[in-house]
Amino acid sequence: MVLVDFSLAFNCVNHRKLQRKLREEFHFSNNACDLIHSFLEHRTQAVRIGNSTSSQRPLVDGTPQGSCLSALLFSLYINSLPIGLRCRYQLYADDLQIYISGSIRDVDQLISTINSDLETIQHWARQNSLFPNPKKTQAIIFCKEGAVVPTTSIVFCGERINPAGNVVNLGIRMDCNLKWNGHINDVTAKVFGTLRTLRRFAPVLSVQTKLKLVRAVILPFFTYCDVIYYPGLSAALRDQLNRCFKASVRFVYSLRRRETTAAVRNFILGHDLEANYSHRISIFMRQGYASNFPPYLQQHLIKGRQERARSFVIPHHTTSKRKSIMIAGAINWNQLPLATRQLPTINAFKSALSARR
Incomplete structure (x- = not known):
């Protein structure tokens, strides 16, 4: 390329x-x-330079x-x-x-x-x-x-x-070897770099203000093109993202480094980070089932013959291909309850996903 x-x-x-x-x-x-x-x-x-134009x-x-x-x-x-x-x-x-x-x-x-x-x-x-x-x-x-x-x-x-x-x-x-280490390192650096800047103002910020800052400034680092890379991440890279997310939670609620975030972890997204990625992959695949992808993506998806089932055909694949969004996403979609897959609007679909978390 x-x-x-x-x-x-x-x-x-x-x-x-x-x-x-x-x-x-x-x-x-x-x-x-x-x-x-x-x-x-x-x-x-x-x-214009100074007072000169x-x-x-x-x-x-x-x-x-x-x-x-x-x-x-x-x-x-x-x-x-x-x-x-x-x-x-x-x-x-x-x-x-x-x-x-x-x-x-x-x-x-x-x-x-x-x-x-x-x-x-x-x-x-x-x-x-x-x-x-x-x-x-x-x-x-x-x-x-x-x-x-x-x-x-x-x-x-x-x-x-x-x-x-x-x-x-x-x-x-x-990466030339189709690894995501470099990209996750970039995400990590952006998150911790931004948190380092925000911590300077933490003493004068309320919890609600810090929560808004994290949602507006930090979360986009996690969610940008996440459906592309998340299915292919190793356990170590997923853990690296989770550590970044926990650091963001600690900033919002003024927790110390060793303090657990379990009690407040779900308040930022409504669920934990891994569930959020699964949530977004499901929404992405719904667009694919509705044939809203451009042709170069749509060609990789095969709908099942039974329209009522609203499922994808999972083609024969290797272990490495299972980590691609088109295979992992199709499997994720097929595992959703049929009633959820059949919902007519995207808002109803999102609400049903949130209710499952």
């Missing part, structure tokens, strides 16, 4: 080319194009930062990039990943295909006034065990991209 980086992508959108794309690719009306033109044109910028200069390219319309316009601008790619891809605004899978013995052939697509991306970027950044572009070769040493190099914009042992992809640290 290669994570392609563009330098200042939002600032490099060419207004004339964007207007042409809106008309020719998306069939915007003239009035709509004129409205977007007025949104983009006649903008200026200046630099530079003269204003016009912004001839780019979309304004901080506007929700800017992200949409950029997505429309970059929409044609994947045309002609042979590899699979994921494109989220300016975050582009291309990937391909196959046997280890075919790794050089796979890299050749990747290189071909990287040339296509470079050519598209040149035509559309964007600037790829090979120095920040990363590559990784996934293999369950050991390291893969290809003889063919990954090349982008004339520069060699050496495969890394791990990469951060949209906030998730992905």
